[in-house]
Amino acid sequence: MRIAGAHSLDRPEYDTKDSMRVLAIESSCDETGAAIIEDGRFIRSNVVASQASIHERYGGVVPEVASRQQVSALIPVLESALREADMGWQEIDAIAATYGPGLAGSLLVGLAAGKALALARGLPFLGVNHLEAHIYANWLRTAPEQVNWQVDERPAAESAPLGLQPQRPPARAGTLAESAPNYLPGDPVFPLLALVISGAHSELVHIPRHGRYELLGQTRDDAAGEAFDKVARLLGLGYPGGPAIERAAQQRDAQTKNPYRLPRAWMRGTWDFSFSGLKTAMQEVVSGAEEPSDSAEANNKPRKGSRYRRAGVA
Amino acid sequence: MLIALDTSTTVASIALATEDTLLAELTWSVGQRHGSELTQRLDWLLTAHGLTMAQATGIAVATGPGSFNGARVAVATAKTLAFALGVPLYAHATLDVIAWGARLAPDPIWALLDAGRGEVYAACYNTRYNKSEYSSEYEPAAAHWAPIGGVADGYLMLPPAELVERVRAASAPGRERVVFCGEWREETQVTLTAALGEQARFTSPLTTRRAGSLAELAFARAASSAPDDPAAVEPLYLRRPSITTSTQRRGMQPPVLAPATQLEQSERVDLSEHAKQSQHLHQPSGQADEQSTQSSQASHDGQRQDTARRGKQAPGGEGTARALRG
Numbered sequence: 251m252r253i254a255g256a257h258s259l260d261r262p263e264y265d266t267k268d269s270m271r272v273l274a275i276e277s278s279c280d281e282t283g284a285a286i287i288e289d290g291r292f293i294r295s296n297v298v299a300s301q302a303s304i305h306e307r308y309g310g311v312v313p314e315v316a317s318r319q320q321v322s323a324l325i326p327v328l329e330s331a332l333r334e335a336d337m338g339w340q341e342i343d344a345i346a347a348t349y350g351p352g353l354a355g356s357l358l359v360g361l362a363a364g365k366a367l368a369l370a371r372g373l374p375f376l377g378v379n380h381l382e383a384h385i386y387a388n389w390l391r392t393a394p395e396q397v398n399w400q401v402d403e404r405p406a407a408e409s410a411p412l413g414l415q416p417q418r419p420p421a422r423a424g425t426l427a428e429s430a431p432n433y434l435p436g437d438p439v440f441p442l443l444a445l446v447i448s449g450a451h452s453e454l455v456h457i458p459r460h461g462r463y464e465l466l467g468q469t470r471d472d473a474a475g476e477a478f479d480k481v482a483r484l485l486g487l488g489y490p491g492g493p494a495i496e497r498a499a500q501q502r503d504a505q506t507k508n509p510y511r512l513p514r515a516w517m518r519g520t521w522d523f524s525f526s527g528l529k530t531a532m533q534e535v536v537s538g539a540e541e542p543s544d545s546a547e548a549n550n551k552p553r554k555g556s557r558y559r560r561a562g563v564a
Numbered sequence: 565m566l567i568a569l570d571t572s573t574t575v576a577s578i579a580l581a582t583e584d585t586l587l588a589e590l591t592w593s594v595g596q597r598h599g600s601e602l603t604q605r606l607d608w609l610l611t612a613h614g615l616t617m618a619q620a621t622g623i624a625v626a627t628g629p630g631s632f633n634g635a636r637v638a639v640a641t642a643k644t645l646a647f648a649l650g651v652p653l654y655a656h657a658t659l660d661v662i663a664w665g666a667r668l669a670p671d672p673i674w675a676l677l678d679a680g681r682g683e684v685y686a687a688c689y690n691t692r693y694n695k696s697e698y699s700s701e702y703e704p705a706a707a708h709w710a711p712i713g714g715v716a717d718g719y720l721m722l723p724p725a726e727l728v729e730r731v732r733a734a735s736a737p738g739r740e741r742v743v744f745c746g747e748w749r750e751e752t753q754v755t756l757t758a759a760l761g762e763q764a765r766f767t768s769p770l771t772t773r774r775a776g777s778l779a780e781l782a783f784a785r786a787a788s789s790a791p792d793d794p795a796a797v798e799p800l801y802l803r804r805p806s807i808t809t810s811t812q813r814r815g816m817q818p819p820v821l822a823p824a825t826q827l828e829q830s831e832r833v834d835l836s837e838h839a840k841q842s843q844h845l846h847q848p849s850g851q852a853d854e855q856s857t858q859s860s861q862a863s864h865d866g867q868r869q870d871t872a873r874r875g876k877q878a879p880g881g882e883g884t885a886r887a888l889r890g
């Protein structure tokens with residue numbers, strides 16, 4: 251049996267002896283994350299300390315509160331990341347940390363920790379762009395032994411280890427990614443379109459190949475996640491807004507026609523979005539300025555949430 | 565070799581020391597560049613003196629009060645170094661470090677730092693050096709160096725005018741001088757001089773705090789008590805966070821401070837009001853902060869200045885002269 255993948259070719263058992271492992275720290279906002287990633291692809295451990303329950307009380311992230319929590323969570327999260335991967339310092343080859351964009355006070359903590367680790371252990375330090383990291387998370391997989399390996403059906407000569415055959419032609423014309431040394435079946439194939447959506451970002455990015463980004467469109471006002479948070483607060487659904495609205499929307503009766511009409515976030519004729527008009531429309535719905543004729547609808551949060559969710563993601 | 569780190573204010577300092585030798589020390593005007601300069605200069609200082617990280621046997625850190633971000637950089641760096649190297653960590657309040665550097669002045673010594681918003685961080689230290697019946701037993705001991713009122717009540721945040729009252733109350737009759745050391749605004753010195761006259765003496769800005777003093781305190785601690793837990797050490801903030809939500813998006817206006825009034829946690833009912841308030845939210849109560857902190861993080865709650873050794877606590881009340889405990 252042949253297994254596709256750079257380090258696993260001709261190896262039924264994944265050999266991690268020569269692997270490169272990066273301990274990566276993420277502290278750009280209200281969560282403290284540490285992960286150990288092997289060969290740029292495999293998640294050996296992934297630990298996240300969430301502050302959602304703290305920020306829920308404020309209906310959003312309070313930067314100074316978030317920064318303080320980062321300091322508190324730091325060591326427990328690093329410890330857990332090593333423990334979960336069952337690794338010691340001697341097995342770590344490099345340290346990475348998010349350098350931004352994000353909340354300055356929060357970023358400082360992860361960066362300080364990352365640089366201190368690199369200095370203490372004599373390892374290289376890699377600063378990583380937050381949005382690039384979001385995009386590249388699409389290439390991450392659980393640890394190799396947990397991967398549902400696909401059998402490579404091609405003849406042996408074609409799927410021989412790359413080290414022996416560096417000129418291997420791409421499996422299909424134009425798909426450079428598939429000829430990349432660490433390509434695995436199921437990987438995203440270039441050119442790609444990435445939609446980065448978070449509490450702070452709404453960006454549509456064209457990626458012709460690794461490391462090249464062309465910003466096609468972005469929000470002209472609120473970020474998508476921010477807009478979801480605000481509307482969830484309007485509806486009294488809790489924080490974070492995205493999951494809260496999702497949950498509420500699922501409770502709605504799919505058979506009934508939703509009486510609310512909301513504008514779409516997409517700005518016609520561009521690749522940009524606008525969430526503020528949608529938010530204002532939602533405020534009007536909530537305050538009763540736009541009330542459906544049926545008064546029983548007045549307090550139907552699931553229905554409002556459902557309509558909002560569709561308008562926001564459409 | 566002990567590595568002592570302090571980036572509590574716009575002045576930063578690093579010391580590399582053994583118990584009887586200051587191997588290297590760097591004190592510089594860091595501005596707001598704490599994050600980009602601390603590890604870089606530590607690396608440079610080690611290299612320049614032929615030292616390596618592997619020689620480190622302990623880490624000392626000044627925890628503040630001071631710049632929130634500054635204290636965070638030093639604390640995050642120090643706790644990570646201690647964790648990664650497996651060496652003990654010693655955390656000391658920045659005001660302690662300042663006062664220890666000035667301990668040979670006649671007492672009482674007031675260590676001051678600017679707290680912004682018209683307030684100062686302050687702590688008073690009794691050196692007993694000017695007692696007429698001087699004896700060596702009065703010599704201040706580094707291992708027990710703490711402000712009057714102890715670590716629970718000794719660290720204050722108050723306006724200079726109130727500091728004057730405190731200074732008067734703390735000065736015994738017949739005491740002629742009060743020494744102020746640390747960093748402050750000109751207005752603060754004007755207020756103190758106007759109220760205390762000749763009694764007030766100020767150290768020069770060039771006699772700033774040094775990480776060498778921090779190293780001294782840490783060595784004394786190492787000899788007498790257990791080190792701090794890297795997971796539990798927190799900056800000493802003294803001031804509670806101002807509750808403004810994130811302006812994560814680029815190009816947004818700066819955060820607006822929340823009204824000082826305290827609102828109930830259940831204040832989610834009036835939706836239209838919330839809409840008007842936009843993203844600016846309510847002031848939390850300290851107790852609520854404690855309660856709803858995730859259980860998994862309960863022991864690391866940012867609202868608690870939970871240094872394992874001293875049990876420093878965040879301020880609780882709304883008064884101006886705060887006894888700083890929560």
Ligand SMILES: [Zn+2]
Pocket residue numbers: 278380384448
């Ligand atoms: Zn993100």
